[in-house]
Amino acid sequence: MAQPVWYPNEEYTRGSHLETLMHRLGLGSYEELYRYSVEQPEAFFEATFEQMGLEWFRPYTRVLDTSQGPQWPQWFVGGQLNLAYNAVGRHAKTRPDALALIWEGEDSQVIRLSYGELEVSVARAANALKSLGIGKGDRVGIFLPMIPETAIAALAIARIGAIFIPIFSGYAAEAAATRLNDAEARLIVTADGFWRRGSKVRLLEAAREAAALSPSVERLLVVRRFGDVPLKEGEVAWEQVVDAQPKEAPYEPMDSMDPFMLIYTSGTTGKPKGTVHYHAGFPLKAAQDMAHCFDLRQGEILFWFTDMGWMMGPWAILGALTLGNTVFLYEGAPDFPDHGRLWSMVERHRITHLGISPTLVRALVPFGEEPIRRHDLSSLRMLGSTGEPWNLEPYLWFFHTVGKGRVPIINYSGGTEVGGGILGCVPFKPIKAMGFNTAVPGIRAAVLDAQGRPVVAEVGELAVLAPWPGQTKGFWRAPERYLGTYWSRFEGVWVHGDWAMVDEEGHWTIQGRSDDTLKVAGKRVGPAEYESAAVEHPAVKEAAAIGVPHEVKGEGVVVFVVLKPGHTPSQELARAITEQIVLRLGKALKPEKLLFVGDLPKTRNAKVMRRVIRAAFLGQNPGDLSALENPQAVEAIRALA
Structure with a gap:
């Protein structure tokens, strides 16, 4: 032991x-x-x-x-609080000079905020959100890198009783829009960009595309990290709307649940x-x-x-x-x-x-x-x-x-x-x-x-x-x-x-x-998102994504693709389909491999058996194949390993 x-x-x-x-x-x-x-x-x-x-x-x-039932517990029944008050407000009253937040940019810029300073920043942002028509229960997307305004925006949204949707800053527009649409978000808080490996990542471009795909989004609130991108109609600069606000704001009392x-x-x-x-x-x-x-x-x-x-x-x-x-x-x-x-x-x-x-x-x-x-x-x-x-x-x-x-x-x-x-x-x-x-x-x-x-x-x-x-x-x-x-x-x-x-x-x-959910470099993502992105390519009939061991990421993704009649497998086509996936999910979630197969192992009710695909590809025992409609598909996948 x-x-x-x-x-x-x-x-x-x-x-x-x-x-x-x-x-x-x-x-x-x-x-x-x-x-x-x-x-x-x-x-x-x-x-x-x-x-x-x-x-x-x-x-x-x-x-x-x-x-x-245990599925729907009610905690602290009858109580009212606000998470932003417990995270900032109460400390700002008793320890205003204590250090709350430190930020360092890739360009070595540093910002430090005490609890007193953070309280003022969150209050101003809360007032700004209200001036933009956001109120209790409204949903707001946070499509930002890790900058001070990310924490400030989240706390301000909670302070007024609204609901925030955090969105991975590496997502492509369509992946972001999927989440914004489901939540029916009214506002996106984003940035014109951020530094990544010495280059400027133009986040605002993805945010604009996501907003165009999300009918509920009314405007964008944009942090000017660089300040070199002109804003368009329906976009307002963070500093323009936030810095002018009063430095005090009430905390919305919220029921515990x-x-x-x-x-x-x-x-x-x-x-x-x-x-x-x-x-x-x-x-x-x-x-x-x-x-x-x-x-x-x-x-x-x-x-x-x-x-x-x-x-x-x-x-x-x-x-x-x-x-x-x-x-x-x-x-x-x-x-x-x-x-x-x-x-x-x-x-x-x-x-x-x-x-x-x-x-x-x-x-x-x-x-x-x-x-x-x-x-x-x-x-x-x-x-x-x-x-x-x-x-x-x-x-x-x-x-x-x-x-x-x-x-x-x-x-x-x-x-x-x-x-x-x-x-x-x-x-x-x-x-x-x-x-x-x-x-x-x-x-x-x-x-x-x-x-x-x-x-x-x-x-x-x-x-x-x-x-x-x-x-x-x-x-x-x-x-x-x-x-x-x-x-x-x-x-x-x-x-x-x-x-x-x-x-x-x-x-x-x-x-x-014990399920098929993938974790790529610690990021949890469903195979259905890879498959949906691949099938958007006009040559793709169907696809299946599996996780495989990866020495750096822990788990990488391999996508198996069945082409429509009239299309022939090629390296060029594999690159094009991979680019389609990256367009949807972002570079951070790029699959390790994309392989062409003639068919995918399925049950008689047409359920794709990812467990079987993964086992066959990794040379493992795929288990009971009696439920498969087309067991020959397993051998074809095993041959690709």
Whole structure:
């Protein structure tokens, strides 16, 4: 059995959020605390959020109501609050000079905002949104890179009771429009561009195309990052409308379950799903996980290398600020102008908590230790990772080369629909390489066998057996799809879609996904999005996308294409179809390969069997093929491997 690589010590346990909570509850060990958290969840969450100093405009009358079933829990019933007030307003009153946000551009420009300054910026942006006709319940797309205005816009939208839709800044126009249309967004907040590897990325062009494809969008609010692009009718400059506003604005009182964000994630079929998150959910879960897993303490600085369009962007901003700490945002590439860029920022800003994906670590390993040795990383107290499973060599490189064997890696796994982590690590327990030393406090997690029975030391379905704050309030206007995705396997049980295992010592590992959802460099995307984009090419009859192991990204995508009669496979045609996919999804999601086949393996009811395609292509046993209408298609795919 694998031995831990890191062991707890007083530097990490003494004075921690967990130790303080244990003393508050009269509990003597982490094991007692975790057990208490799942056996008495209402008391646990109430104590946790009271310890954080959360403030309510109207007190709640009940912590949890499950009368509608675990699929539809009501948290903090009767209470009113506003996430922006808890993230900014309350800290601005008591600690106005404390550092809230640091931003560094790829061009080395730096902006620092105290809580007092951030409060004024968010108030002005809130007033500006109202002047543009945005009000409670309206949806606003945030199509921005990681710049200060990204955090300010999100907080301002929540402050007035509107709902924001974060959109990955690397998306092509059509992928962005899919999300804007589903949400019926009225406004897009975007930028004229941003720096990426020393070049200007003209984001405004994609935003304009997305708006043209989205009938509900009335105008664009444009951050002038460069100021060299004339604005058109229906577009207004951020500084023009925001800077002129009063520096005070009210906080809209929101019921605990009122939504503030629709963040889209892709399943295995159909269009992306809009996960609905509410004021007393996602922000509180993010802050709780940062406190209990990452132990982010006052005066510390969190930098998670991510984008606002992925869950970890809102998670980093809302979690760090709700705890009253500092969030660091970076606009550009992690290895520009050299391979020491990440480490130079850690040194320059004295970052204490650094989160990067296994994909990025794998990409940095070949450049060796020299870029790291050039920088003082002594400020680091926690390393974090999420997005995909590890393999051993890059994990140990991250632990020994970056963390010097003293800094724990807090591995963290959950999802957009979870609002944070299901599994994680806490610095109260030894940590084994690549896995998780606990289910996150408050999450009653289990590994279930095919009959829905909890198992130990066996691979099974990762499941959650009770509701938690942060759990999505369903999918936007698609409740049945939500129920079918997570609640249809076992009665009253959330089945997450990951294969997992927990050993006798309580150490968890993720074995991979039990559905077809792809994670490309930690970015979750559905095969249907690749397939839809490919089929738009006039030569394509049908397509199937699968994930395959990739030494850097963790998972790459291979697209199999069946051509229409009259079209012949060629390298030129493969490039053209690939370009069509990139046009729809963006360069970051470009498939690794595009292969032509005569047919796709299908069941008799015409369902494409991606599981069979993947197994055949990777030379694995495809399992039972009795349901296939055309088993000969499997051999053709195997021949391409």
